[in-house]
Structures are given as structure tokens and as C-alpha cells.
Amino acid sequence: MIVECSRCHTKYRFEGGKDRGRGVWLRCTRCRHVFLYREPEAEEAVKPEAPAAAFPGESGAGFPGEEVPSVTPEQLPAEAASDEEREAVQPLPGEEAPAEKTTSAGKKVLLFLFFLVIVAGVFSLLQPDRAKSLYERAVSSIRRVLPGSQEKAVFFTAVEERFVNSPSAGNLMVIRGMAVNNAAESLPPIRVRARILDPQGKTMREEVSLGGNILTDEELATLSLDELKAILSTPGGRDYPNTLVPREGTVPFMILVPDPPANAVEYTIDTVPGP
Numbered sequence: 001m002i003v004e005c006s007r008c009h010t011k012y013r014f015e016g017g018k019d020r021g022r023g024v025w026l027r028c029t030r031c032r033h034v035f036l037y038r039e040p041e042a043e044e045a046v047k048p049e050a051p052a053a054a055f056p057g058e059s060g061a062g063f064p065g066e067e068v069p070s071v072t073p074e075q076l077p078a079e080a081a082s083d084e085e086r087e088a089v090q091p092l093p094g095e096e097a098p099a100e101k102t103t104s105a106g107k108k109v110l111l112f113l114f115f116l117v118i119v120a121g122v123f124s125l126l127q128p129d130r131a132k133s134l135y136e137r138a139v140s141s142i143r144r145v146l147p148g149s150q151e152k153a154v155f156f157t158a159v160e161e162r163f164v165n166s167p168s169a170g171n172l173m174v175i176r177g178m179a180v181n182n183a184a185e186s187l188p189p190i191r192v193r194a195r196i197l198d199p200q201g202k203t204m205r206e207e208v209s210l211g212g213n214i215l216t217d218e219e220l221a222t223l224s225l226d227e228l229k230a231i232l233s234t235p236g237g238r239d240y241p242n243t244l245v246p247r248e249g250t251v252p253f254m255i256l257v258p259d260p261p262a263n264a265v266e267y268t269i270d271t272v273p274g275p
Contacts, residue, residue: 001013001014001039002014003026003037005028005030005031005033005035006033006035007028007031007033007035008028008030008031008033010028010029010030010031012026012028014026014037023036023037023038023039024036024037024038025037129158132157132158152182153181153182153183153187153271154179154180154181154182154183154187154190154271155179155180155182156177156178156179156180156192156269157177157178157180158177158178159175159176159177159178159269160175160176160177161173161174161175161176161267162174163260164220164221166220166221167221167222168221168222168223168224168225169220169223169224169225169228169256169258170225170258170259171258171259171260172220172256172257172258173196173256173257173258173260174215174220174254174255174256174257175194175254175255175256175257175267175269176214176252176253176254176255177252177253177269178250178251178252178253179192179211179250179251179252179253179271180248180249180250181245181246181247181248181249181250181251182248183247184247185247186244186245186246186247186249187244187245188244188245188274189210189211189212189235189236189237189242189243189245189274190210190211190242190245190251190253190271191208191209191210191211191271191272191273191274192208192209192210192211192253192255192269192270192271192272193206193207193208193255193269193270193271193272194206194207194208194255194257194267194268194269195267195268195270196257196260196261196264196267197264197265197266197267197268198261198263198264198265199263199265204261204263204264205257205260205261205264207255207256207257208255208272209229209232209233209253209254209255209256210232210233210234210235210237210242210253211237211240211242211251211252211253212234212236212237212238212239212240212241212242212251212252212253213231213232213233213234213237213238213239213240213242213253213254214238214239214240214252214253214254215228215231215232215254215256219231225256225258228256229256232254232255232256237251239252240252
């Protein structure tokens with residue numbers, strides 16, 4: 001039979017008790033409301049002069065055939081409850097589960113997410129370059145699996161620039177970073193290009209070098225500009241391999257811009273095909 005809570009109207013499937021005439025006391029598993037239920041046939045048999053059933057805990061109220069202390073249903077001791085009250089009833093299919101379990105699970109998820117945010121923040125403070133690299137690689141991986149994504153074959157991370165005044169090569173803008181193979185297959189040697197832009201976004205200067213070649217501070221200070229460019233054009237990479245770059249493989253790169261224009265406002269990095 002179908003039983004409905006008189007307070008929150010949750011419906012339950014319930015098998016009738018042994019004494020249909022007296023009815024059974026049930027407690028709603030959602031709102032904890034205690035109510036008296038009689039089967040329709042038993043309701044017709046109840047004498048008109050019988051007093052209306054009161055809730056356990058109210059004055060003169062109690063389960064049939066026993067005295068119950070004047071307490072609320074939430075405070076009702078287990079020994080004061082009848083066998084009928086303790087009978088298990090479950091919500092019908094489609095009815096919502098008790099809110100307590102859902103709320104508890106939601107709190108656990110929020111606490112776990114909060115913990116991850118704290119850990120990521122601390123890691124970013126202690127290792128900013130590695131955190132940035134991991135973030136960019138994670139975003140790239142997510143974009144690659146999304147439908148319709150148009151991710152570039154190579155992306156760059158940990159890009160930085162500095163200026164060096166070399167007695168032999170003059171004033172140099174030194175750009176270095178890490179190229180990452182974001183394609184689904186291995187790539188040929190990576191060639192990186194830097195473009196220096198004016199305030200209108202037009203290219204004022206561009207320089208290209210092969211990945212895998214990194215100049216030392218001593219080389220920057222002592223070698224001529226031609227010698228430095230020759231090192232940066234070493235095929236296959238002098239310091240790091242740059243032959244067949246595997247998927248998600250990384251190749252360090254360095255680009256020199258001699259005598260950078262004074263009115264330059266920014267620069268861009270991209271790849272260019274080999275000769």
C-alpha cells in the first residue's frame with residue numbers, strides 16, 4: 001500500500017501492520033514526523049466517538065495500549081516506541097533521498113576542491129615557473145580532446161627576456177623559453193621565430209633560431225654576433241636534442257635580437273618550417 005507523510009507529503013510503500021483497527025505509528029525518514037496511519041478499511045470501522053489521535057509527546061497522547069512520556073518525536077526514547085513505529089519504510093522510486101546524505105557528500109566535495117586550490121596556490125608560490133608550465137600543458141591537453149579544437153602543434157612555456165650589453169656583440173635582447181610538441185605525432189626539428197612589434201602591431205624586426213641551442217653568459221660576453229648566431233643555428237641542437245621531437249617532448253630555445261628598436265612595445269613567438 002501507499003502511505004503519505006502528513007507533513008512533507010513524501011510517499012512510501014508500506015505493508016500493513018497486524019492490527020488494522022488500531023492503526024500503526026510511523027516515522028517519516030525525511031522530516032522525522034511521527035503520524036498515525038490506518039488502512040482505509042480500518043478508518044471506516046473506527047467509532048465516531050473515538051477521540052482524534054494526538055502526536056506522541058502531546059498531553060494525553062501515546063501509542064496504542066501504552067503510556068508515553070510527554071516528549072517530542074525527536075526526543076522519543078527507543079524503548080518507548082512500538083514495533084510498528086520501528087518498521088522500515090522506504091521512499092517510492094522517483095522520490096528524493098534524505099537531504100542529509102546529499103548535503104554531507106556535497107560538503108566533502110567542496111572541502112576536497114578547497115584543499116586542491118590551497119595546494120596549487122602554495123606550489124605556485126614556491127615553483128612559479130613549473131606551475132605555469134604544468135598549467136599550460138594541462139590546458140593544452142584539455143583543449144586537444146575537446147571537439148572542434150584547433151590547438152597549435154607547438155606551444156611555448158617559461159618564456160622570458162633580458163638585455164645584455166656585450167663588448168663583442170653589442171646590445172642584445174635575449175629571449176629564451178621552452179617549446180612543447182602539442183601534436184599527436186613526432187615533429188621535425190623545431191625552428192623558433194621572434195617578431196618585434198611597434199605600437200601599431202607591425203613587425204619591426206624578426207629573428208629565427210633552431211631549438212636545442214642555449215648560449216652561456218660567457219659566450220654572450222665574449223663571442224661576436226656572427227659566432228653567436230652560428231651556435232644558435234646548429235642543426236640537431238648543440239646542448240639539447242632537436243631532431244625528431246616526440247609527442248609532448250620539450251626543446252629549450254634561445255633567440256638573439258641585436259640592437260632592439262627603442263620604440264618596440266612587444267614581441268611574439270611562433271614556429272617556422274625548416275628550409
